[in-house]
Amino acid sequence: MKIVVQVKLLPSPEAAAVLAVTLPACNRAADAVSVVAYETGTTSRNALQKLVYARVKAEFGLAAQPAVRTVKKVVDAYATLRANIRAGNLGPEGSRRRRRAESKPVVFRPDAAQPYDDRILSWQHDAQTVSIWTVGGRIKGIRYTGHPGQLAMLAKYRRGESDLVHRDGKWFLIAVCEVPEADRFEPADWIGVDRGIVNLATTSDGDNYQGRRLGRYRRRHAAKRAELQAKQSRSATRRAKRRAKKEARHAAHINHRISKEIVAVAQRTGRGIALEELSGIRDRVRPSRDQRATLSSWPFHQLEEHLRYKARRAGVPVIAVDARYTSQMCPRCGHTARHNRPTRDAFSCRRCGLAGPADHVAGVNVRNRARSAWVLVNGPVPQRA
Ligand SMILES: [Zn+2]
Known part of the structure; x- marks a missing residue:
């Protein structure tokens, strides 16, 4: 079965600065690829790659493998959009929401997650570091932390792509583990x-x-949150959000x-x-x-x-x-x-x-x-x- 594991990266300030320009570069490239996919109606990964590969490398500074991943990210985004339309998640044909989604290329947030495969991201589990491609070249030895049980699972069962994610000023890698299941036993x-x-x-x-302690905890948090929200300043809203998290x-x-x-x-x-x-x-x-x-x-x-x-x-x-x-x-x-x-x-x-x-x-x-x-x-x- 697939289990998703998240680790937090602890980059040096210099590494963080390079990561911070890497994601927007990947997403600008994704936007450009998305326009081509939209205008040519290309849904196949190979066909789209032929159309955009050279440009993505030259214009956006992506290496070969990140360019390939970016094309796949765009193809996946359109596949998801089509699946959502088919499932009726954007309303019936001709509805405003659906028309809006269909009438323009898919756009990526500047800090949208970027997929990495083993050629551009490697894990050193003993040292608890990763080596990762950036627009400034490969950065080695970025430390990461996570829940001990999850780190053990990661070392043993990680497979395939991981996503680089930037959230609230912090960096994460989200990896997929293929964990074996035990045979289901006949219950006594x-x-x-x-x-x-x-x-x-x-x-x-x-x-x-018991949830008694948890109940108290939640009430205390709720009260504090209400207090912060009543202030309605931007910093109070930010603190309230952090509390909710x-x-x-x-x-x-x-x-x-x-x-x-x-x-x-x-x-x-x-x-x-x-x-x-x-x-x-x-x-x-x-x-x-x-x-x-x-x-x-x-x-x-x-x-x-x-x-x-x-x-x-x-x-x-x-x-x-x-x-x-x-x-x-x-x-x-x-x-x-x-x-x-x-x-x-x-x-x-x-x-x-x-x-x-x-x-x-x-x-x-x-x-x-x-x-x-x-x-x-x-x-x-x-x-x-
Ligand atoms: Zn009775």
Whole structure:
């Protein structure tokens, strides 16, 4: 499976200055190539390359390989545009948006990402440096940093092109790793995972991953952000943006940690992971008004994505089950009522008296649903009479 890894470059000021003129040069060249592609209606990479190759090298100072990459970037951009038009993403034929997109060449931002292949970018994993082509020649020994796990993956599995990206004054390389997947095992049982706002995830084993600290963190950030936005100065807006990004990074980190732990337990115990179908989550939690903003911004989706890809790598099966009433149903007697859940945290069955933490009970219900769903999926095919 493909996993995208991002590393941050730490160029010297001199190297950064050369990189800073390299991207705009590549994109000016891309714009020129794009005009030719548009005017001649050329969609084939080879044909377009024949038309523009000499000019791109002479006029924009690109070496042979960057010139080839730039042509491919333009061809890919038009292919994406055509796919979007076909999929109706730009509206029906004749719509204003679609006409605008079709009536002029594709244009590239001056700092749009530039693809690099192994001939113009090499990685020295032990030294944690790259050697990279620029308009000022090849620069060697640019250091990079990243998450240790991601760096290990990069050293082992990186394949094909990487993108040079300039964002908020910082430089990144985005590389693709082709990571082998384990064969999916036949689960001996399931771990039910209940997702919520206060407890981000609670499993049927009773393990819970709290969001209380995260909730405080988010509220503090939201307040600070509102304060900054009220000032409405440009520097305040910039600071607010930076805060939002920091928050997103923190949430991603938490989701990464939770999913890693759950997948590790599943793998160790030979069990699959059962999740509620996401569409059910909003209906189920019935958030109060101030929670609603939290819910819409909390990356539930991201937790699921992390869980799914980590599970896939580890060969752990994942199943999604119906989320209805998982928080109100008694896992022992099946009695389902809102009264079973007198408070947000507590479950107490009105019929049989089973009591426990509500999120744990919900996790158990998710697990039980996975057990029956798995039997149905994998059961013998019914014979027609
Ligand atoms: Zn009961």
